[in-house]
Amino acid sequence: MSGLAIQARDVWKRYGLPLRPWLQRRIDRLRADGEGARVKYGPWALRDVSFEVERGESLGIVGKNGAGKSTLLKLIAGVSPLTYGSLQVSGRLFPMIELAAGIHRDLTGRENIKLLGAIMGFTAGQMEAKMPEVEDFAELGDWLDKPVWQYSSGMQTRLGFSVAVNVDADILLIDEVLSVGDINFQKKCLNRMDELSNSGVTVIFVTHNPYSIERICERALYLEGGEIAAAGSPSDILSAYFKGALDRSTTIAGKDPIAADLREGTGAFRIMKVSMHDAASGQEISSFSTGESICFRITLDVREPTASYRFSLRIVDPASTVVSFVDVPISARRSLALAGDSVLECRVDNINLLPGQYWLDLVAREIAGPVIDSVSYAYTFNILGNSEVIEQMEHRGIVYLPARWALRRARQ
């Protein structure tokens, strides 16, 4: 198979009912500022988007909320018309958006499978033939003869997904569907998608989880404000995506102490400041290189005597995955000795994380008791690569493994 599956040229999309074409043309002429007019008379959900997807290719689309990802999928799916430009799609298309679309809660699972098939354009006979495969994939067993309103939301998704991946389509549009279902079902879905992708199906994959782009896609687009901000290999797009996500950082360093009082917890003490220091020199730093040793310094304002508690620190990556967790029990004897400004230091040696941005979550909890204070995204820091090789691995994973490779002929 060769040729283009999708060709988008200068696609513009504005929501809302458009004026009749002749009227719009006349208004455009009156405004008479040509191309500038377009930008002005928005709001545009998509602006001047052009891209091509080859048959059998898999394209990832990332972007923040409201960047136009879902709009683009809707246009490709053909459920929503574009405002300007042209968009050609060739092949049988299956949008895996709104998996529950058309499912009727009062009908049984089996009745719903047939209905979903009909919505996709299959005849009753064709669906009958696919039934065993679908049932097999869904793993719903006897539940298939029960009405869907009795299903859990995960089971409903399974039903939708099972039909989706077992019908023949040339182009699959996938939007965030993997975020549901239990871990085993997710794995199964990912495997099935790998299979489909290898068998020549074109895949368009929209997600918030950046690592799955790297896993599934050959190429990716980064949408920002309805425009393509970057296009290229998944790893290039990932670093662009994370740079765009940086504004999420909220550190308590320098924050108003009143905010500390508004936080949940008993407030026997409050975390006032977090800083990071070079382990050897004690100098304050905001970034370090993979493999270096550093020290986190947490300033506490102790207001009441506390019994023994546990202080824990989580390192979180931009996708909110907990990368690591360290905690320390603090005995009553030690904690009772503190009052007013106090400092807790945590030294970590040889941090083997790949370059990128990370955050700290802090929690202090009495042993078998209530939370004293907790701050999410309390502090952010950057890890840099200490060599060009490591630099290239920015956000392509989490853990740095020093690897040694060998290639040779096997001895007989």
Next chain:
Amino acid sequence: MSQWSNNNPAQNQVDSWLGYWNLLISLVTRDIRARYRRTFLGPLWAIIPSILYTVILSFLSGLVGASSEGMPRLAFVMAATVPWTFLQSSVVRIPHGVLANGTILRKMPVPRQIFPLVVILTTFFDFMMSSIVLVIVLQLFGMPISWAWLWLPALVGMTGFLAWAIGIGLSAITIYRRDMLHGIQYIMQVWLFVSPVMVSSSKILEDWPLLHALNPAAGIIDGFRRVLVYGEPPNAEWLLASLIMTCLVLAVAYPMYHVMSQYFADVL
């Protein structure tokens, strides 16, 4: 480059007649099956509205002393009420039906024309059920089946056609502004009282001749009564007037639905 393009790029997957028919049947079966599944009375609900309406309207008709032209009042009213209920529930349900299928509209490029049709066919099922009761009642009052009954398919067709024309117009508006979703029931109530359902056509003709001529339901409903109660063919002039009015409604509603339905996915 600045060409205007309203085309939906994806090919319609339900492009063959077979696929369209299959989808239509599947959706109708879904709605008929699901509608009464979690009820105590079940499919009896298909006929209850017509029967209740008949009882209420016969009572009202007697109360105001309207003439039933020498015919048994119950049969006289019921012959008009059953088709009226078909018209009314189709019109009221079509916008709901389009809204309820919003998730499908947002996902697949299925033909947008299919959803009003699904509602009409579903209501048609109720109508057929009620018709059985109607025929039994007519037999009880000794009104025989006559050759005039051959008019019935045409009259039923015209009722469905009128319901469809109004329904798609209402849906097109409802998708954008929900007012008619709430208002339509009251409009239908008013329409009921100016149509020859509770009273005879001649009575309405006497009081409001223009209204009778402009009412697209008048000729059809009167036709049902003539055929079923009197065993006569419908009044051809009135029927033609109804047909012309229906076509006028459609001339506005169809282009509106056709253009607006493309954008349903944007606003649903």
